[in-house]
Amino acid sequence: MTEPVIEATDVVKYLGTGAGRVAAVRGVSLSLTGGELVLLMGPSGSGKTTLLSMLGCMLTPTSGTVRMLGRSTAGLAPERLADLRRRHVGFIFQSYHLFPTLTAVENVRLALEMSGERPWRAHAKAIGALETVGLAHKVKAFPRELSSGEQQRVAIARAIVGGIAAVLADEPTAALDSANGHAIMSLLAKIAKDPSRTVLIVTHDPRVLPFADRVVNIEDGRLVDKKQDGVDAHG
Amino acid sequence: MELGRLTPIIFTLASRNLFHDRIRLIATLVGIVFSVVLFTVQLGLFLGFQRMVSTMIDHASADLWIAPADTKGFEATALLEGRERFRALAVPGVADVTPVLIGFTYWRKPNGKSQTPVFLVGTSPGGLQPWNLVQGSLNDLSTPQAVAVDRSYFDRLGVAELGDYGEIGDKKARVAAVTKGIRSFTTTPYVFMPLDRARAYLGVPSASATYFLVRTAPGASVNEVRQRLQAALPNLEVITSEEFRARSRSYWLFGTGAGAALFGSALLGIAVGTVIVAQTLYSSTKDHLSEFATLRAMGSSRRYLYLTILWQALLTAVIGFAIAAAGSLGLARLSAESALPIVMTPSLIVGLFALTVTMSIVSAISAIVVVTRVDPVTVLAR
Numbered sequence: 001m002t003e004p005v006i007e008a009t010d011v012v013k014y015l016g017t018g019a020g021r022v023a024a025v026r027g028v029s030l031s032l033t034g035g036e037l038v039l040l041m042g043p044s045g046s047g048k049t050t051l052l053s054m055l056g057c058m059l060t061p062t063s064g065t066v067r068m069l070g071r072s073t074a075g076l077a078p079e080r081l082a083d084l085r086r087r088h089v090g091f092i093f094q095s096y097h098l099f100p101t102l103t104a105v106e107n108v109r110l111a112l113e114m115s116g117e118r119p120w121r122a123h124a125k126a127i128g129a130l131e132t133v134g135l136a137h138k139v140k141a142f143p144r145e146l147s148s149g150e151q152q153r154v155a156i157a158r159a160i161v162g163g164i165a166a167v168l169a170d171e172p173t174a175a176l177d178s179a180n181g182h183a184i185m186s187l188l189a190k191i192a193k194d195p196s197r198t199v200l201i202v203t204h205d206p207r208v209l210p211f212a213d214r215v216v217n218i219e220d221g222r223l224v225d226k227k228q229d230g231v232d233a234h235g
Numbered sequence: 236m237e238l239g240r241l242t243p244i245i246f247t248l249a250s251r252n253l254f255h256d257r258i259r260l261i262a263t264l265v266g267i268v269f270s271v272v273l274f275t276v277q278l279g280l281f282l283g284f285q286r287m288v289s290t291m292i293d294h295a296s297a298d299l300w301i302a303p304a305d306t307k308g309f310e311a312t313a314l315l316e317g318r319e320r321f322r323a324l325a326v327p328g329v330a331d332v333t334p335v336l337i338g339f340t341y342w343r344k345p346n347g348k349s350q351t352p353v354f355l356v357g358t359s360p361g362g363l364q365p366w367n368l369v370q371g372s373l374n375d376l377s378t379p380q381a382v383a384v385d386r387s388y389f390d391r392l393g394v395a396e397l398g399d400y401g402e403i404g405d406k407k408a409r410v411a412a413v414t415k416g417i418r419s420f421t422t423t424p425y426v427f428m429p430l431d432r433a434r435a436y437l438g439v440p441s442a443s444a445t446y447f448l449v450r451t452a453p454g455a456s457v458n459e460v461r462q463r464l465q466a467a468l469p470n471l472e473v474i475t476s477e478e479f480r481a482r483s484r485s486y487w488l489f490g491t492g493a494g495a496a497l498f499g500s501a502l503l504g505i506a507v508g509t510v511i512v513a514q515t516l517y518s519s520t521k522d523h524l525s526e527f528a529t530l531r532a533m534g535s536s537r538r539y540l541y542l543t544i545l546w547q548a549l550l551t552a553v554i555g556f557a558i559a560a561a562g563s564l565g566l567a568r569l570s571a572e573s574a575l576p577i578v579m580t581p582s583l584i585v586g587l588f589a590l591t592v593t594m595s596i597v598s599a600i601s602a603i604v605v606v607t608r609v610d611p612v613t614v615l616a617r
Contacts, residue, residue, distance in 0.1 A: 097529040101251035151289025
């Protein structure tokens with residue numbers, strides 16, 4: 001059995017203070033291994049984003065442990081968490097969050113150069129990543145010159161460039177029409193075939209279910225078993 | 236490969252964000268230019284004032300000055316009797332002692348109706364003589380009634396060309412030589428003439444002088460000669476040219492408050508510029524906060540975020556400084572012939588650049604505080 005890319009064990013997360021303090025995640029255990037595409041589904045306020053934040057090393061759990069490639073994030077300072085994200089995690093956001101003043105290739109380069117990659121080498125790798133997502137012909141286009149689907153492809157290229165082990169996507173198809181959503185999911189499913197990489201997608205969108213290797217449901221901060229057609233439904 | 240591709244992306248991001256909002260950029264640049272030009276002009280005036288205050292000392296050929304006690308600046312008009320010169324000449328190491336006489340008096344214009352105050356400088360060869368002569372020569376001053384005046388004071392003196400006459404007291408004075416750029420910070424025109432004529436025009440005893448300029452013998456130690464002179468002339472002051480220069484500048488610039496006023500305005504300029512740049516960088520950072528949050532979510536270190544802001548600040552500083560320096564040089568050129576020229580020196584320009592950069596970096600602190608607090612989780616909520 002391969003070692004998990006991300007492993008959460010009995011993770012609890014409280015948010016807020018005083019009377020406003022709430023348990024957003026209550027004792028979640030979840031393992032994400034390379035080569036699989038996992039959907040994290042649940043209603044609004046169920047704890048999806050908080051769990052994603054902990055799995056993506058943006059937040060540390062109040063209790064329990066999250067391990068990124070075997071390394072616990074417990075007690076890590078914000079700079080150390082940022083370092084883990086930079087080296088191992090690629091995020092894809094609902095509204096893309098591309099830098100409007102940078103071209104497609106520059107947006108992708110940014111992720112590499114933040115890690116110390118030299119500009120010319122980062123440029124070559126960024127071109128390669130854009131080719132992977134089918135945007136070799138749009139490398140010099142600014143986000144405003146790209147369609148929504150193309151912008152999300154650039155965001156995917158930015159998330160996977162540099163051999164990232166965990167791709168975490170937050171509602172990646174929510175802003176896309178059906179055809180573009182399908183294309184993006186096909187692309188993410190293809191990316192998830194790489195055995196060294198795991199893809200976790202937080203979504204409300206039932207149209208993406210056919211692409212999942214596994215579906216994890218969360219309600220009130222807890223993972224729950226739900227019957228899904230044709231896919232495993234386990235944490 | 237295009238050069239642009241080789242530029243680190245942090246610089247591309249910072250500069251594109253800066254140029255993206257042109258209105259804001261222009262407002263920032265106006266702030267910097269206003270601030271730097273104001274500072275430069277005030278400092279340039281300070282330097283110009285400083286230079287004018289000591290111009291006579293700078294152009295005198297002296298290692299040491301023998302001056303009345305408590306002399307505060309060159310324009311002091313207490314008199315030495317004259318016998319001090321012979322005592323000084325007897326001191327070992329002294330090669331030459333040249334008298335200089337200065338004094339305020341009035342110049343009656345050729346029309347005979349009005350008069351204006353002038354500052355007489357009685358000169359001797361080897362001591363203090365007019366320089367930058369553009370018409371006439373030093374030899375011409377030895378002719379009867381001959382004086383040298385600066386071209387910029389022609390109107391004040393009521394003369395128009397070489398050979399014109401005025402009156403000092405009841406004596407005729409003929410413009411026999413013309414200088415360029417010898418202006419007085421008191422705005423009172425200098426009128427150069429041979430020492431004996433100056434004594435006669437000022438009505439002072441024939442041996443008297445305001446200063447004695449001492450030149451030391453070759454190989455003699457200026458310091459040792461100074462000590463010997465001071466011992467020989469205990470009631471007078473014996474000071475080096477450097478000390479006299481510093482004393483004059485200190486008195487006129489700080490004793491009178493003129494320098495403090497110039498410095499005050501300069502500091503005000505810097506304060507205004509810093510606030511404007513800080514405000515602009517702060518609002519720019521606030522506007523791009525989601526981008527900084529995205530960078531943070533992607534794993535950017537805080538240092539990388541700070542560098543992005545600092546690069547923006549630096550770029551703003553360089554552009555602002557270039558415009559301000561060009562403007563200041565233009566003003567300096569325009570003021571060159573004025574009563575108080577703005578002096579721009581290479582070291583002043585280098586200093587201003589360093590100051591502009593420092594100002595912009597200090598201004599970036601408020602923006603840096605904003606990004607320090609940026610929470611990457613906020614990106615997921617949008």
